[in-house]
Amino acid sequence: MDTEISRRGALAVGAAGAGAIVVAGCGASSKPAGGPTGSAGPPSTAGSGSGTRLASLSAIPVGEGIVVKDGDSAVVVAQPTRGAAAAFSAKCTHMGCTVKAAGKELHCPCHGSKYSATTGAVLHGPAPRPLPKIAVHVDGGSVVAGA
Numbered sequence: 533m534d535t536e537i538s539r540r541g542a543l544a545v546g547a548a549g550a551g552a553i554v555v556a557g558c559g560a561s562s563k564p565a566g567g568p569t570g571s572a573g574p575p576s577t578a579g580s581g582s583g584t585r586l587a588s589l590s591a592i593p594v595g596e597g598i599v600v601k602d603g604d605s606a607v608v609v610a611q612p613t614r615g616a617a618a619a620f621s622a623k624c625t626h627m628g629c630t631v632k633a634a635g636k637e638l639h640c641p642c643h644g645s646k647y648s649a650t651t652g653a654v655l656h657g658p659a660p661r662p663l664p665k666i667a668v669h670v671d672g673g674s675v676v677a678g679a
């Protein structure tokens with residue numbers, strides 16, 4: 533009897549340990565990218581609806597992109613040419629990790645995919661598709677969600 537309980541206990545501990553490893557892996561991938569995220573300032577309103585201020589255009593180097601939080605999501609906000617803005621989901625199209633800004637590229641920390649920071653195009657797999665576009669416009673020096 534004691535042996536059976538011990539086996540169950542061991543199985544439970546083993547299962548919990550395996551779960552913890554999986555959770556730790558997911559947790560690390562769902563965090564927003566570091567670096568310039570903080571310099572863009574928080575969105576002015578929560579959620580991903582039209583009209584949400586995503587970033588100040590001056591916080592984004594021309595030809596590059598930054599990753600910002602938009603509610604529970606991470607969004608890439610780019611300045612392809614001076615004064616213009618583009619945005620993409622920061623969720624890697626391979627398995628959903630959050631990409632990180634890396635100059636003119638976006639790098640996925642999970643399996644090494646690389647994207648263009650200004651177009652969201654795949655530069656290096658295994659990502660199968662470009663990052664989905666998000667409609668944005670520039671309003672008073674801010675990049676705002678919505679067309």
Ligand code: FES
Binds near residue numbers: 624625644657658
């Ligand atoms: S989840 Fe991004 S490369 Fe796999």
